[in-house]
Amino acid sequence: MPNFNWLDAYQITSAVPHLEFPKLGNSMNMAITVALTQMENSQWWDAEKIEKAQFAQLFQLVKYAIKSVPYYKDFPVPRTPQELQHSWHTLPVLERGNITGEGSDLLSKYPPKSHGKINTQYTSGSTGQPIAVKNTQLSRVFWRAFTTRDHIWHGRDPSWKLGHIRIAKTGVAEYPGTLGKGWGALKGKDALIETGPIAGLNINAKLEEQAEWLLRNEPDFLITYPSVIQRLAEYCLQQGIRPKNLKQIETISEVLTDKVRHLVDQAFGVRITDLYSTRELGYLGLQCPENDHYHIQSEGVYLEVVDEDGRACPVGVPGKIVVTPLHNFAMPLIRYAVGDFGVMGTPCSCGRGLPVLKSILGRERNRLRQPDGEHRWIALSAKAYGEMLTIAPVREYQIVQVSLDELTLNVALEEELTDDQTKALSMWAKKSLPFSGTVRVVSHKKLERSANGKLELFQSLIE
Numbered sequence: 001m002p003n004f005n006w007l008d009a010y011q012i013t014s015a016v017p018h019l020e021f022p023k024l025g026n027s028m029n030m031a032i033t034v035a036l037t038q039m040e041n042s043q044w045w046d047a048e049k050i051e052k053a054q055f056a057q058l059f060q061l062v063k064y065a066i067k068s069v070p071y072y073k074d075f076p077v078p079r080t081p082q083e084l085q086h087s088w089h090t091l092p093v094l095e096r097g098n099i100t101g102e103g104s105d106l107l108s109k110y111p112p113k114s115h116g117k118i119n120t121q122y123t124s125g126s127t128g129q130p131i132a133v134k135n136t137q138l139s140r141v142f143w144r145a146f147t148t149r150d151h152i153w154h155g156r157d158p159s160w161k162l163g164h165i166r167i168a169k170t171g172v173a174e175y176p177g178t179l180g181k182g183w184g185a186l187k188g189k190d191a192l193i194e195t196g197p198i199a200g201l202n203i204n205a206k207l208e209e210q211a212e213w214l215l216r217n218e219p220d221f222l223i224t225y226p227s228v229i230q231r232l233a234e235y236c237l238q239q240g241i242r243p244k245n246l247k248q249i250e251t252i253s254e255v256l257t258d259k260v261r262h263l264v265d266q267a268f269g270v271r272i273t274d275l276y277s278t279r280e281l282g283y284l285g286l287q288c289p290e291n292d293h294y295h296i297q298s299e300g301v302y303l304e305v306v307d308e309d310g311r312a313c314p315v316g317v318p319g320k321i322v323v324t325p326l327h328n329f330a331m332p333l334i335r336y337a338v339g340d341f342g343v344m345g346t347p348c349s350c351g352r353g354l355p356v357l358k359s360i361l362g363r364e365r366n367r368l369r370q371p372d373g374e375h376r377w378i379a380l381s382a383k384a385y386g387e388m389l390t391i392a393p394v395r396e397y398q399i400v401q402v403s404l405d406e407l408t409l410n411v412a413l414e415e416e417l418t419d420d421q422t423k424a425l426s427m428w429a430k431k432s433l434p435f436s437g438t439v440r441v442v443s444h445k446k447l448e449r450s451a452n453g454k455l456e457l458f459q460s461l462i463e
C-alpha cells in the first residue's frame, strides 16, 4: 500500500457555508469521494476478488437489461452471479455495425430514476456513422472519480498549472490561447478539488505558435495528443527549446508509441503517461504509476481481449477489445466491441490487482492486409523512423492501404520531395513495413485530420 493519502494531498472543495474543517462537498462530489475511497482499496484486491465483485454488478446489469431493453429480451436470465460468470463467454459480442437506428433498441424502457439524469454522448464510430450513446449521472460520477484517480496515481500536485492543446472549434482557444482557473470543466464549489490554473490552445495553432505558447505559459503539466506532442518535441529539439517548469505530459485519444515516449524523454526529460478512454464508455485503462502499460479500470468496466469466437485471448496474444460498462442502465452495452485491438499482460509488479492491458494496437481498420489476404500490424521502430528522417525532413506521415496490393505513404513537409527522396522513401517503406505490394509516396504541406481531430497513422480503405 502506498503512503500517498489523496485526501491529505488534495483539498476537497467545501460547498457548505461556514464549514472549513472537515470539509464537505456538494452531493455529486460526496458521491465521487465515496467511490474514490472504495477504489483506493479495491485497486489492491487480488484479480479473483475484483472479478467476483464485477460479476455481482454485472448480474444486476444483465438482469435489468433483459427485463427492460428490447435488444436483450431473449438473452438467458442468469440465476446467480457465478452462473453468469461461467457462461459469460457465450454471450454475443455487440459490434458497432449491429447498432441500428442510432441504437434505439439498446435503450432501456425504464432507466432507474435513482441513477440520475440521462446524458447523450455522440460518437462518430469507425464507420463515420454517428451513434448516440445514452448514460446516466452515475456514469459521470465514475468518470470524474477515474479522472481524479489518474492524478492520484501519477502524484500530480493540484496547484500545478495545466496546459492543454486540444481540439476546439474555429475561434475557440485560438492562438495566443486562453488562461483560466481550475483544470476541469467544473469550477469553484462544483469542482471536487481545488486545482491550479489552466492554459488552453486550439490544436490548429501552428507549430511555432505552439512552442511560443509553451514557453510563454510554462505549464507544469501538459495534456495533448501523441501526434501533437511528437511534432512539438521534434521542433523543440531542433530549435533548442526546453520549457523550465514542465514535469509531466499526458496523452489521450490516439495510440502512444514507444517512439513518441522516447522522443518526449529526449526533448523534455519528463515522464509521459497515457490514458485509454472513450467518451461513451468512460475510462478503460490508466497507465500504471510504475510501468508503461495500462491497468484496466475494473470498477467501471469489464474489459476483455477476445478472439474471433469471443473467447479470451491468452496473455500476449492480440485480440479484439470488448467492453461492458458496469453502471450504464440507460443503454446497457454488453460485450461491446470498441473497434480497437489490444494485448493483455501478466500481473503488475506494482502490486495492484487491476488487470494489465499491455498495449493497445489501434483501430481495426488500421490493420494492414497483405496481397495474400493475411493481416499484419504496422509497428514502426524508432530506428525505422530515424531512417525515414535521414531521407527527408518528414513532419508527419500516414500510411493508407488503397487496395490489396497498394499502399500510399502520405508525408507532410515544408518543401516538395525530390525524385530521389521519393524513390528512397518508397524503398524505405518496402523495407520497414510488413507489406509486399507497391508503395506510392505522396507529399503534402499538411495532413488532414479526422473530424474529431485525430491523425490516423494507418488507414485502410479496403473491406
Ligand SMILES: [Zn+2]
Residues within 6 Å of the ligand: 288, 289, 290, 291, 295, 348, 349, 350, 351, 352
Ligand atoms: Zn501496476
